[in-house]
Amino acid sequence: EKSRLRRLWTISEELRAAALEGGKSSEIIDSSLERLIETAPVVGGGAKSVKEAVNNQEVYQSLVNPSSGDKGIETGIHELDELTNGLHGGELVVIGARTSTGKTAFALGIAAHYCAQGGSVLIFSLEMTRLALIHRILCAEARVNSQNFRKGFLTKEQRRPVNAALTEIMKWKLYIDEQSSHDIGELLSISRRESAQHQIDLIIVDYLQLVHARNKQDNRVAEITAVTQGLKKLARDQDIPVIALSQLSRAVERRGGGDKRPQLSDLRESGSIEQDADVVVFIYREEVYKPGRPDLSGKAELIVSKQRNGPTGVIKAAFLKDYARFANLEGFRAE
Structure with missing residues (x-):
């Protein structure tokens, strides 16, 4: 958690510096957004085993009974x-x-x-x-x-x-x-x-x-x-x-x-x-x-x-x- 907070501080400082230097605001924002997303805790992401991937009733039913899957x-x-x-x-x-x-x-x-x-x-x-x-x-x-x-x-x-x-x-x-x-x-x-x-x-x-x-x-x-x-x-x-x-x-x-x-x-x-x-x-x-x-x-x-x-x-x-x-x-x- 502390490491993530330090990274957020670094991103904010770099964002401030980029804004002061000028340039296209859309590029600065997009670059910062990408880095913020990378910094965020992984929720449901990362590599998973097949068992973990289907360990959800909705997912399981869509596989064993395809007709129930979302259109x-x-x-x-x-x-x-x-x-x-x-x-x-x-x-x-x-x-x-x-x-x-x-x-x-x-x-x-x-x-x-x-x-x-x-x-x-x-x-x-x-x-x-x-x-x-x-x-x-x-x-x-x-x-x-x-x-x-x-x-x-x-x-x-x-x-x-x-x-x-x-x-x-x-x-x-x-x-x-x-x-x-x-x-x-x-x-x-x-x-x-x-x-x-x-x-x-x-x-x-x-x-x-x-x-x-x-x-x-x-x-x-x-x-x-x-x-x-x-x-x-x-x-x-x-x-x-x-x-x-x-x-x-x-x-x-x-x-x-x-x-x-x-x-x-x-x-x-x-x-x-x-x-x-x-x-x-x-x-x-x-x-x-x-x-x-x-x-x-x-x-x-x-x-x-x-x-x-x-x-x-x-x-x-x-x-x-x-x-x-x-x-x-x-x-x-x-x-």
Whole structure:
């Protein structure tokens, strides 16, 4: 105990000196937080025998009776939830797609579905403003045409579901950080702070390639590696799923044979993303490449190309373009 107190004194003195010297406050805070966490007594950590690890009734029952185990956070797309059993704590989930295919819409759909159930979600929106995201969520939930909403062309009947949806959304535990530039250190510091204040259950980063390493690097692949490793560490330390949206390389467009379905090798600066991700889901909408085919309208594929703890597969889904919303295909047909 005395040794720990001496270490705390040292950290406080070094923190004071660093603050007086100047520099980025976020880096000083993050470095100090890491050292404080290392200094804290280990509670439930350290190496354990198998007997110690399962010496808990809840853990034991989840192993001998898997059906009683906790299901992860549901996305709202039933077949995807069946395949993945939800999004689990400690997982880095990468959602990849070409520009304007629906990455943000899909992530917002997951956030909305979970918040409506009482969950707490933190979104880092590095490309869109907080208000723009709220507009998109509102249109998707109220099911009103997003273009008409932006232009103010809503009838009296259409305004009713908008007002009802806004009333519900304002009750959600949804937190949006709209800073357009973050390094991974700043993102981790904000995540820890918000998690402590609001008990965050899910973090979404939109999008991965806009996050920078703490120290600027000439090699972009090395920089992305630092970012993905930081996000993976965040997921494990907080024991929550972290969703990172990712751009794809232009190799998809150049691929011959007419099949533009994304592959793991299409992830931009892909080496570390593919390695660090626990789950990789690609969004593919054939109508984007074949706009003259009305039979493809509203159809989407969610391609689970990697799942560290489960199978891969392709899920058919609906994309409601007017509302920028993904939905279950059977529900779409029913409409």
